[in-house]
Amino acid sequence: xxxxxxxxxxxxxxxxxxxxxxxxxxxxxxxxxxxxxxxxxxxxxxxxxxxxxxxxxxxxxxxxxxxxxxxxxxxxxxxxxxxxxxxxxxxxxxxxxxxxxxxxxxxxxxxxxxxxxxxxxxxxxxxxxxxxxxxxxxxxxxxxxxxxxxxxxxxxxxxxxxxxxxxxxxxxxxxxxxxxxxxxxxxxxxxxxxxxxxxxxxxxxxxxxxxxxxxxxxxxxxxxxx
Amino acid sequence: xxxxxxxxxxxxxxxxxxxxxxxxxxxxxxxxxxxxxxxxxxxxxxxxxxxxxxxxxxxxxxxxxxxxxxxxxxxxxxxxxxxxxxxxxxxxxxxxxxxxxxxxxxxxxxxxxxxxxxxxxxxxxxxxxxxxxxxxxxxxxxxxxxxxxxxxxxxxxxxxxxxxxxxxxxxxxxxxxxxxxxxxxxxxxxxxxxxxxxxxxxxxxxxxxxxxxxxxxxxxxxxxxxxxxxxxxxxxxxxxxxxxxxxxxxxxxxxxxxxxxxxxxxxxxxxxxxxxxxxxxxxxxxxxxxxxxxxxxxxxxxxxxxxxxxxxxxxxxxxxxxxxxxxxxxxxxxxxxxxxxxxxxxxx
Numbered sequence: 001x002x003x004x005x006x007x008x009x010x011x012x013x014x015x016x017x018x019x020x021x022x023x024x025x026x027x028x029x030x031x032x033x034x035x036x037x038x039x040x041x042x043x044x045x046x047x048x049x050x051x052x053x054x055x056x057x058x059x060x061x062x063x064x065x066x067x068x069x070x071x072x073x074x075x076x077x078x079x080x081x082x083x084x085x086x087x088x089x090x091x092x093x094x095x096x097x098x099x100x101x102x103x104x105x106x107x108x109x110x111x112x113x114x115x116x117x118x119x120x121x122x123x124x125x126x127x128x129x130x131x132x133x134x135x136x137x138x139x140x141x142x143x144x145x146x147x148x149x150x151x152x153x154x155x156x157x158x159x160x161x162x163x164x165x166x167x168x169x170x171x172x173x174x175x176x177x178x179x180x181x182x183x184x185x186x187x188x189x190x191x192x193x194x195x196x197x198x199x200x201x202x203x204x205x206x207x208x209x210x211x212x213x214x215x216x217x218x219x220x221x222x223x224x225x226x
Numbered sequence: 227x228x229x230x231x232x233x234x235x236x237x238x239x240x241x242x243x244x245x246x247x248x249x250x251x252x253x254x255x256x257x258x259x260x261x262x263x264x265x266x267x268x269x270x271x272x273x274x275x276x277x278x279x280x281x282x283x284x285x286x287x288x289x290x291x292x293x294x295x296x297x298x299x300x301x302x303x304x305x306x307x308x309x310x311x312x313x314x315x316x317x318x319x320x321x322x323x324x325x326x327x328x329x330x331x332x333x334x335x336x337x338x339x340x341x342x343x344x345x346x347x348x349x350x351x352x353x354x355x356x357x358x359x360x361x362x363x364x365x366x367x368x369x370x371x372x373x374x375x376x377x378x379x380x381x382x383x384x385x386x387x388x389x390x391x392x393x394x395x396x397x398x399x400x401x402x403x404x405x406x407x408x409x410x411x412x413x414x415x416x417x418x419x420x421x422x423x424x425x426x427x428x429x430x431x432x433x434x435x436x437x438x439x440x441x442x443x444x445x446x447x448x449x450x451x452x453x454x455x456x457x458x459x460x461x462x463x464x465x466x467x468x469x470x471x472x473x474x475x476x477x478x479x480x481x482x483x484x485x486x487x488x489x490x491x492x493x494x495x496x497x498x499x500x501x502x503x504x505x506x507x508x509x510x511x512x513x514x515x516x517x518x519x520x521x522x523x524x525x526x527x528x529x530x531x532x533x534x535x536x537x538x539x540x541x542x543x544x545x546x547x548x549x550x551x552x553x554x555x556x557x558x559x560x561x562x563x564x565x566x567x568x569x570x571x572x573x574x
Contacts, residue, residue: 037535037536038535038536038539039536039539040487040488040491040492040536041492041493041494041536048486048487048488049486049487049488049491049492049536050375050377050486050487053377053487053535054377057377103561104561107565107572108564108565108568108571109568109571110568110571110572150378152378152381153378153380153381153384156416156417157407157415157416157417159531160417160464160530160531163526163530164455164464164526164530164531165530165531165532165533166525166526166529166530166531166532166533166538166540167526167530169533169535170525170526170540170543173543173547174543174546174547174550176547177546177547177548177550177551178550180550180551180554181550181551181552181553181554181555182554183554184554184555184557184558185554185557185558187558188557188558188561188562189557
């Protein structure tokens with residue numbers, strides 16, 4: 001075992017991997033069932049409208065619970081939430097530009113990724129900013145609006161106060177579209193490891209190749225973890 | 227000339243008497259009947275007619291003897307029992323439809339519809355319609371049986387008249403009622419339907435319709451709906467929408483298409499075109515006013531609290547959503563193409 005991983009680092013612990021794949025499966029289920037709920041006369045992939053509703057509500061519940069466990073794990077167990085997800089001043093001042101320059105210019109010239117992932121610093125400045133918006137703004141808001149939409153009657157007063165049911169449903173829909181839009185970008189960036197499947201394997205096994213043993217690493221830790 | 231004027235006056239007088247005679251007789255008859263039957267102490271509970279509720283009905287316009295034709299001038303001293311018309315004499319089509327259902331074995335027309343209080347579907351609210359059903363079907367039982375299969379059962383039951391699903395009517399329309407926050411004295415949380423007097427406090431010297439129909443043209447435009455919904459003076463009011471059948475049917479069987487939700491939720495935005503606002507009247511009825519076609523589909527402010535998953539989706543929102551999702555492919559396609567073209571630079 002030790003020999004097997006002697007040139008690797010343990011980047012994604014088991015709880016994070018379990019959460020990631022539950023989340024991935026849940027979000028795809030939510031997207032498909034959500035599409036049927038919004039366009040029932042065109043999309044009938046999941047059978048009856050009622051099954052789409054039940055599946056959507058169940059998947060939403062599972063994703064919300066797994067999100068809470070993810071939050072609990074990073075905040076109270078490893079206590080690395082702030083370190084991993086909140087961009088530092090340096091990240092904002094120079095890191096973002098440096099990373100963007102790599103993705104959109106120097107990567108094509110064959111230069112190395114300026115960021116090398118470690119368990120304490122898994123994300124580059126662009127990832128940190130993107131995940132901050134996704135995990136701390138979009139996911140909580142889409143979950144919260146979903147909870148409101150499944151409890152319209154008891155929360156009617158509150159819903160009217162915040163601007164109405166249509167505003168809430170519109171917010172839920174647009175946030176869902178943003179999260180769906182993230183999927184192709186996320187999968188694409190996950191193929192930018194040393195090999196196209198490198199980061200994907202890391203999210204399955206937890207282990208990532210150590211870059212100092214690699215003479216000319218291409219990229220590193222682009223989207224392989226959260 | 228003078229004789230001519232006298233003759234003219236005589237003719238005119240005679241004409242007025244002839245025209246007014248049937249009205250006065252009819253009015254007298256009604257007055258005679260109600261003179262006793264609107265006094266509960268005189269006739270007892272069974273024969274009491276609530277004048278306030280009876281007079282606004284269409285049945286009242288026909289006069290008492292139309293249905294109770296055997297009544298004589300000597301009533302009640304003649305000791306004869308008074309005949310009552312059969313509802314099916316006039317409501318033949320609806321009646322025969324109803325008589326063919328299992329309901330007819332358990333309830334006659336008058337068990338659900340008090341003929342001295344009944345109104346057409348346009349003049350009653352959803353909760354009023356449901357009162358007929360809840361005389362036999364206990365609220366708890368209704369909730370239990372629906373919760374077993376219907377998603378968001380309590381929301382459906384609280385928002386919809388039973389007959390939206392439990393009749394064979396194939397088309398429906400949207401009716402919006404003005405509701406208002408319950409005061410503490412009324413039991414606190416939630417909203418209730420505003421009465422005429424409630425709304426009069428908002429409209430002051432104007433007609434209550436002008437709270438929404440600002441230009442008074444008896445039609446509500448999308449702009450007027452938005453203005454009402456955004457008016458800070460009306461924050462305690464909101465429009466509560468429901469679906470009611472376009473035509474009344476008395477076939478109370480539940481059709482299969484209601485069970486799989488497709489009847490309403492897969493009916494598409496086309497089904498949301500016809501809508502009305504129902505304003506309460508002084509006598510406790512409702513009077514509908516038409517709303518601009520498609521107003522239910524306005525993205526935010528047309529009807530901010532009427533949203534049905536499926537048919538009320540906004541086209542503008544769909545386009546924005548599509549653009550966002552397409553944006554997610556910019557990186558894989560754009561970056562991926564450049565990545566492919568520059569692949570030789572990364573062969574170390």
